[in-house]
Each structure stands twice: as C-alpha cells, then as structure tokens.
Amino acid sequence: MFDRIAPTYDFLNHFLSLGCDYSWRRKVTAQLRGREVCHLLDAATGTGDLLLSLLRGCPTIEKATGLDLSERMLAICRQKLRACGLQGRADLVR
Numbered sequence: 001m002f003d004r005i006a007p008t009y010d011f012l013n014h015f016l017s018l019g020c021d022y023s024w025r026r027k028v029t030a031q032l033r034g035r036e037v038c039h040l041l042d043a044a045t046g047t048g049d050l051l052l053s054l055l056r057g058c059p060t061i062e063k064a065t066g067l068d069l070s071e072r073m074l075a076i077c078r079q080k081l082r083a084c085g086l087q088g089r090a091d092l093v094r
Contacts, residue, residue: 040063
C-alpha cells in the first residue's frame with residue numbers, strides 16, 4: 001500500500017493532519033535537542049520527514065537509521081537526505 005501512495009504521501013500527511021505533523025516533529029526534535037544521542041533509530045521512517053528534522057535539529061546525532069517496509073518511501077527519503085547534504089549521517093534499511 002505505501003509503495004503505491006509514496007509519491008503523494010507528504011502532501012496527504014500535511015493536508016489530512018491539518019499541518020499538525022509539522023508541530024509534532026518540532027516537539028520531538030526539541031525534546032532530543034541537547035541530549036547525548038549518538039545513534040538514532042526511526043522505525044517506519046516513511047519519506048523521512050522526522051528523520052530529517054532530527055538530523056538537522058540535533059547535531060549530537062552522529063548516525064541515524066531509518067527503517068521502513070516500503071522501498072518507494074525509502075527512495076524519497078534518500079532523495080531528501082541527498083538534497084540536504086545529510087546522506088552521510090543516515091542509513092536506510094528495508
């Protein structure tokens with residue numbers, strides 16, 4: 001199912017949550033900021049919005065692993081990581 005909706009997932013997530021997904025990610029990132037986090041696992045990472053937020057906002061995260069069942073979601077996540085120059089700080093696993 002998620003492979004099929006991967007191209008429109010981000011739009012649907014933002015639209016259907018009425019933008020609450022943005023504030024949720026900001027809150028999670030704020031809770032981890034400043035903590036000694038060396039390695040992070042983002043299970044069900046999808047297109048990587050939370051993973052990207054955490055890597056940008058928490059410089060103590062040396063390495064992160066994004067785990068997802070959908071290869072198409074992970075492909076989008078890979079593109080986002082490359083676009084932000086963060087690909088070296090994250091591994092993606094299916």
